[in-house]
């Protein structure tokens with residue numbers, strides 16, 4: 001709130017086609033906070049982000065940097081004492097932060113759907129999976145119970161659950177983690193939403209299943225021409241699935257741009273660190289990889305200046321005092337006083 | 349601060365246990381309802397000891413010229429249908445409630461601990477028998493069973509007393525006959541209420557036996573008694589104290605219930621339950637005769653429940669009910 | 671599980687009855703019991719001259735045969751006189767002497783009373799529990815839980831008269847009290863409320879705990895993320911999971927109501943099964959008393975069993991293999 005960092009909304013600047021499009025979702029200066037006994041936790045602290053029709057945007061960052069809270073702010077489902085205290089989230093001409101409960105109910109599940117991280121706990125144990133899929137369609141698509149059932153069976157088939165008819169009346173305890181996530185995906189796609197928020201949909205799954213689930217989401221999103229916010233902390237997933245990527249640190253965005261640009265030419269030391277921890281094809285055994293030391297900052301009392309300086313190998317006095325704003329570098333934008341290509345850091 | 353220093357000193361001189369009890373006491377003292385319970389308990393003890401000296405009347409003393417009176421200067425709480433002073437009878441009822449509560453609690457605790465521990469330590473058929481007995485006792489509607497046992501038991505006690513009188517010339521004065529009632533209630537309630545504590549003690553022992561540190565100590569050659577004294581007793585004491593407190597209130601309530609049904613304390617003796625049933629016919633004309641013993645009974649039962657709850661929160665913080 | 675428990679319960683009640691306080695022959699004969707000839711005659715008629723084991727086997731036979739024996743009042747004499755004189759109040763059908771008919775007839779009244787208490791509990795106590803959970807750790811929560819403790823701690827024979835005094839004397843809402851005039855009479859209201867106060871705390875606490883546990887669960891968030899109306903989120907996704915412990919405890923509560931209606935029946939002079947038990951215990955009509963105790967034990971054991979089954983039916987995670 002007190003910080004007046006990058007106030008200007010992010011403007012489309014990348015590939016020519018995107019420049020003409022209006023963003024489907026526009027997050028402006030979002031501040032999401034938790035009031036706790038220890039003080040105000042700034043989970044999201046002045047985040048601005050645009051999502052364009054039909055694109056898949058990856059949102060990356062270490063655990064605890066505010067990715068989930070960003071998604072939950074969009075959904076209006078912040079837990080307990082969490083509040084989106086300032087900013088705006090514009091979607092289809094409405095500011096979601098100011099929508100009434102009734103309006104939000106129409107948007108949730110109907111226009112914006114979310115896939116959660118924990119398939120083991122995110123489904124109701126005392127309800128058949130079939131009903132859990134069909135109930136949203138009864139509401140948003142005004143289908144009868146029978147019609148919703150038929151659609152749910154198709155969806156189950158579509159997300160790759162064998163013998164859907166037999167599985168329809170099962171409970172989740174009879175499903176594996178991967179299967180549960182397929183059910184979650186079926187629920188999310190059931191009402192043909194315009195926007196999908198996928199919060200680390202594969203993190204909790206076995207490595208062998210991860211790729212399948214990822215492919216499933218990609219395929220379904222492509223078929224439906226859906227816009228998606230893909231939250232992950234895995235740069236490999238970003239490389240394989242996303243069009244653009246936004247990097248978050250301590251509740252704010254530090255770098256954003258087309259995937260190719262950001263991954264091949266990361267500007268921000270934090271992004272470089274994140275990438276450094278992913279061995280790439282070029283890296284030979286013995287290469288020293290730069291990875292980030294230290295811990296993420298305490299969100300109750302953030303450092304002054306650049307929030308990354310306590311962990312940044314390049315930090316100097318200016319970094320400690322002045323906060324850098326997002327600036328354009330080539331096709332992507334980064335917030336750092338000392339932007340430089342990755343090779344210079346690694347190459348010595 | 350000196351308080352801090354002494355607390356630290358304690359931490360060093362006494363291992364964990366002491367500070368656990370201190371924590372518990374502090375927490376208990378922060379619970380206003382539990383404080384109320386402590387106050388009620390102390391008041392009950394005081395009144396049951398000194399009650400007879402607090403009032404100028406005898407609790408059996410009738411005055412047929414002054415029956416069913418409301419509160420007045422010489423009868424603060426009025427008089428009942430036989431002109432007996434209500435306050436005096438309520439004070440004596442406190443003695444009855446407390447003494448019965450005490451002996452029944454001792455009885456059920458001893459029986460429960462012995463049977464529960466026997467089942468857990470000896471296992472095999474002993475354990476099976478104890479658990480079976482508990483199941484069966486539980487299967488009975490408890491107040492009916494207690495009523496039945498007290499009717500049966502009363503007959504036996506009276507026969508025995510008559511036998512003593514004929515054989516040895518031991519007589520029992522009218523005023524002391526109430527102790528026979530205590531005996532009857534003690535017998536019936538102990539037989540009906542022992543199983544809760546038995547299950548508790550058995551469960552505690554069995555769960556503790558599973559714990560690794562016990563196995564480790566056993567492997568190191570610690571004797572059964574060392575383990576019992578150093579782990580079992582401190583660990584089971586909390587739940588047992590809670591159970592005893594709640595059980596004490598429960599026993600007093602059961603005494604009142606049996607007396608209300610007419611199978612507990614017999615008429616000239618004073619019991620709150622007996623007073624309620626005795627005056628029940630007067631509810632329309634002299635409501636205070638029913639309400640007063642009822643309110644006193646309610647306060648005492650509530651006090652012990654609050655205290656039990658508070659102790660539970662303080663002593664077993666990991667399984668807090670609220 | 672069921673049969674052996676019942677047999678042992680029978681054995682215990684029978685033994686207590688056999689060595690019991692009131693000689694059935696004396697109960698039947700009253701003043702005449704000193705006449706040795708009459709005494710022997712009645713003793714033979716009651717089958718009491720046979721050895722203990724034979725009597726017990728015979729007793730088991732009559733119980734399992736579905737004919738639960740005869741009330742002592744069938745043999746005339748004091749027991750029956752007393753039963754009649756005790757049987758004041760409306761609604762008594764004191765004519766039958768078959769234990770089964772007596773028990774079942776009275777049970778019907780207690781069951782109706784318990785039914786109302788249960789209705790009162792499910793509506794009122796569950797609502798309070800949900801409210802306390804939603805307002806967790808506020809004054810409202812605290813007030814609800816504390817007042818439930820108070821309501822449940824105080825015995826029916828204190829609450830009953832107090833409510834009588836309030837709602838008949840102070841604010842005359844009810845005119846006729848006591849006795850039984852069918853399930854749908856105004857007389858049934860007060861006793862049902864008093865009966866319901868007993869298990870109130872259990873239900874409030876269970877509901878509260880169940881809802882509190884579910885409130886922060888991920889699956890509730892998923893349900894909200896679907897855009898379901900809050901009503902459906904609570905009804906479909908929260909209540910069912912939260913209510914499993916409540917519903918299972920409702921089973922126990924029901925048997926508790928049936929066996930615990932004793933005091934309410936005594937206070938309001940309702941000829942239910944508890945009143946029958948006390949009457950026959952006092953008059954020495956053991957066949958009937960034992961019938962009541964056995965029947966109630968049967969209810970308790972069956973409900974415990976049903977509760978386990980119900981739990982399995984409600985919670986899909988529990989499977990029987």
Ligand SMILES: Nc1ncnc2c1ncn2[C@@H]1O[C@H](COP(=O)(O)OP(=O)(O)O)[C@@H](O)[C@H]1O
Nearest residue numbers: 034041043062063064065066067068069070079
């Ligand atoms: N209920 C809460 N109370 C206080 N702080 C919270 C709460 N939930 C999340 N946070 C804080 O918000 C920050 C962002 O969390 P989150 O968005 O879940 O991170 P992630 O990027 O891993 O998804 C975390 O550092 C956490 O400390």
Ligand code: SF4
Nearest residue numbers: 306309312319336337
């Ligand atoms: S601004 Fe300074 S501290 Fe921040 S990332 Fe850039 S170099 Fe590091």
Ligand SMILES: [Mg+2]
Nearest residue numbers: 067068199200
């Ligand atoms: Mg997260």
